Amino acid sequence: MESSNTMKPQFTTTIKNSNTMKPQFTTTIKNSNTMKSHFTTIISCLLFAANVNAQCWQQLAAGGFQTLAIKSNSTLWAWGSNFKGQLGDGTNTDKNAPVQIGPDKNWQQVAAGDSHTGAIKSDGTLWAWGKNDHGQLGNGNNTDKNAPVKIGTANNWQQVSAGYSHTVAIKNNGTLWAWGWNSAGQIGDGTNIDKNAPVQIGTANNWQSVAAGGFHTLAVKNDGTLWAWGRNLLGQLGDGTFTDKNAPVKIGVADNWKQVSAGESYSEAIKTDGTLWAWGWNSAGQLGDGTNIDKIVPVKIGTANNWQYVSAGVKHTLATKSDGSLWAWGWNMFGQLGDGTTTDKNTPVKIGMANNWQQVAAGIQHTIAIKNDVTLWAWGRNNLGQLGNGANTDIETPIGINCLVTNTNSTLFPSDHLQIYPNPAPDYIIVQTSEINTPDLTFEIRNVLGDVICSRQILTDNQRIDLDNFVQGVYIVIVGNKDGQVSKQFIKI
Numbered sequence: 001m002e003s004s005n006t007m008k009p010q011f012t013t014t015i016k017n018s019n020t021m022k023p024q025f026t027t028t029i030k031n032s033n034t035m036k037s038h039f040t041t042i043i044s045c046l047l048f049a050a051n052v053n054a055q056c057w058q059q060l061a062a063g064g065f066q067t068l069a070i071k072s073n074s075t076l077w078a079w080g081s082n083f084k085g086q087l088g089d090g091t092n093t094d095k096n097a098p099v100q101i102g103p104d105k106n107w108q109q110v111a112a113g114d115s116h117t118g119a120i121k122s123d124g125t126l127w128a129w130g131k132n133d134h135g136q137l138g139n140g141n142n143t144d145k146n147a148p149v150k151i152g153t154a155n156n157w158q159q160v161s162a163g164y165s166h167t168v169a170i171k172n173n174g175t176l177w178a179w180g181w182n183s184a185g186q187i188g189d190g191t192n193i194d195k196n197a198p199v200q201i202g203t204a205n206n207w208q209s210v211a212a213g214g215f216h217t218l219a220v221k222n223d224g225t226l227w228a229w230g231r232n233l234l235g236q237l238g239d240g241t242f243t244d245k246n247a248p249v250k251i252g253v254a255d256n257w258k259q260v261s262a263g264e265s266y267s268e269a270i271k272t273d274g275t276l277w278a279w280g281w282n283s284a285g286q287l288g289d290g291t292n293i294d295k296i297v298p299v300k301i302g303t304a305n306n307w308q309y310v311s312a313g314v315k316h317t318l319a320t321k322s323d324g325s326l327w328a329w330g331w332n333m334f335g336q337l338g339d340g341t342t343t344d345k346n347t348p349v350k351i352g353m354a355n356n357w358q359q360v361a362a363g364i365q366h367t368i369a370i371k372n373d374v375t376l377w378a379w380g381r382n383n384l385g386q387l388g389n390g391a392n393t394d395i396e397t398p399i400g401i402n403c404l405v406t407n408t409n410s411t412l413f414p415s416d417h418l419q420i421y422p423n424p425a426p427d428y429i430i431v432q433t434s435e436i437n438t439p440d441l442t443f444e445i446r447n448v449l450g451d452v453i454c455s456r457q458i459l460t461d462n463q464r465i466d467l468d469n470f471v472q473g474v475y476i477v478i479v480g481n482k483d484g485q486v487s488k489q490f491i492k493i
Contacts, residue, residue: 056073056374057069057070057370057375057376057401058070058072058370059109059359060110060368060369061111061112062311062313062361062363063080063081063117063162064115065080065081065364065366065381065383065384066078066079066080066081066082066086066087067363067368067386067387067388068088068112069098069368069376070109070110073105074107074122075100075105076088076100076101076102077098077099077101078095078099079099080094080095080096080386081115084115084116084131084144085144085145086112086115086116086129086130086131087101088101088102088147088148092146094384094385095385096387096389096390096391097389097390097489101148106122106123107119107121109159109160111161111162112162113130113162113164113165113212114163114164114165114364115130116128116129116132116136116137116162116167117129117130117162118137118167120158120160124155124156124158125150125154125157126152126160126169127148127150127151128145128149128151128167129146129147129149130146131144132144132196134166134182134196135179135180135194135195135196136165136166136180137151138152138167138180138196138197139151139196140196140197152197156171156172156173157170158170158172159210161210162212163213163215163217163262164213164214165181166180166181166182166186166217167179167180167212168187168201168217170210173205174208175200175204175205176201176202176204177199177201178195179199180194180195181215182194182246184215184216185246185247186213186216186217186231187199187201188217188229188230188248190246191246201247206221207220207222209260212262213230213236213266213312214262214263215230215231215265216228216230216232216237216265217230217262218260218267218269220258224254224256224258224272225250226251226254226257226269227248227249227251228245228249229246229247229248229249230245231244233265234265234281234294235279235280235281235294235295236263236267236279236280236281237249238252238279238296239296239297240296240297241296257269257270257271258270259309259310261310261317262312263281263286263312263313263362264281264312264313264315266282266287267279267280268310268311268312268319270307274304274305274306274307275300275304275307276300276304276307276310276319277298278298278317279296279299280295281315282294282346284346285329285344285345285346286313287301287317288301288302288346288348289301289346290346291346292346301348304321306323307319308320311361313330313365314331314363314365315330316328316332316365317330317362318361318369320360323355324356324358324372325354325355326350326354326360326369327349327350328367330344330345330346331344332344332345333365334366334381335381335394336367336381337351337367338352338380338397338398339351339397340396340397341396352397352398354371356371356372357370357371358370358371358372358374363386366378366379366387375400376400377399378395378399379397379398379399380396381394382395388401389401389474390489390491391474399473413438413486414486415488417435417486418431418432418433418435418487418488419432419433419488420432420477420488420490423491424490424491424492425467425491425492425493426493427468428465429465429477430464431462431463431465431477438481441479442455442479443456443480444477444478445477446475447473447474447476453475467492471492472492472493474489474490474491475489475491475492476488476490477490
């Protein structure tokens with residue numbers, strides 16, 4: 001996606017050790033609430049990994065510097081940049097680990113723009129939040145919202161897609177609607193005037209899918225035809241010209257298009273025969289055709305005919321094949337391709353050896369993906385916590401993202417009765433609880449995938465866990481019994 005300051009994409013708290021003095025634990029520890037001394041027991045924690053079926057992710061969306069995802073229980077979660085309220089948690093504070101958005105358990109689909117979000121519930125209602133300077137939320141005004149607001153009264157929304165500052169959606173009657181910034185005609189209503197409420201695009205009722213890019217839009221009809229409109233400065237519409245269009249124009253004569261993705265200023269699409277095609281801006285090789293030359297009409301990418309799904313970001317692209325393999329190409333300054341390097345690629349490169357990738361989403365400089373075991377993985381830039389792993393360090397290969405709820409509102413005992421020191425921790429942690437008399441109390445340590453790393457019965461209210469054999473990363477201490485649990489996160493550095 002384009003902006004006057006930076007090139008932005010489609011869309012589909014730094015943890016500080018602060019050079020403080022590390023606590024020197026001997027036989028006593030100070031409890032800030034009670035000022036009591038507690039005996040600290042050093043225990044040996046047998047390390048192991050057991051699959052605890054913690055996988056739970058169902059659908060995802062990568063925005064500018066934020067990520068949103070829906071779990072299999074239909075709850076909505078978000079993390080990353082939040083300066084315009086695009087996470088939807090009622091604050092404007094960045095989050096570097098998943099936070100649940102409201103109590104609802106009926107979210108069906110979510111789409112992330114540069115700094116705004118749109119989502120559909122299972123009852124067919126449409127909701128939006130975040131930046132709203134051009135009316136991209138669609139609620140009839142231009143005021144930012146940091147929590148979901150319902151858009152209109154319709155209850156037949158089927159799919160939504162968010163671009164840089166415009167939004168497009170399809171209803172279950174096949175009609176197409178759009179709103180937001182319209183400087184280049186990206187809404188498609190035949191004007192260049194912004195709209196802060198949904199307007200129907202034409203009269204057709206056979207729209208199948210739609211993708212909002214930076215300042216352009218792509219859509220496929222039920223008859224397999226491909227249509228495009230909006231900014232065309234770099235040939236991103238694919239109609240053989242560099243002229244903007246403010247209403248849908250048919251691209252080529254083919255009628256076998258299956259899936260499209262609109263990037264910052266380029267486009268990617270898959271045909272029903274499994275071939276992959278791309279056009280538009282190609283400065284970092286994001287088209288994948290082996291060059292860095294822009295294209296104004298669709299060009300075939302390689303010879304493979306088993307492409308399944310493609311996602312275009314600002315200047316990098318991810319795609320899966322029908323064999324479950326994951327491929328990436330384009331801009332790679334922050335490791336967003338996931339191949340363990342920071343070198344751009346202008347042809348698809350396979351990411352790892354796994355063959356069970358299901359969904360993928362490219363943001364500006366980060367990538368999120370789901371495997372068919374519904375585990376969530378992330379890589380690339382992490383300056384604002386957009387990877388969701390509890391840290392703010394860039395990562396060049398896929399890492400798993402926690403599916404566990406770490407802020408348990410359990411009635412077992414107040415969460416502040418469980419403390420972990422030091423945190424972050426280089427060598428060991430002290431697990432402290434004032435609830436030692438709670439019957440049958442046990443604790444576990446799990447990694448971000450939910451695998452149990454350590455498990456044993458609580459013996460005292462202070463236990464030291466040596467971390468010598470723990471790899472660096474985020475872990476969760478869970479204390480509880482059959483009546484409930486309380487959990488806290490710590491970081492091994």
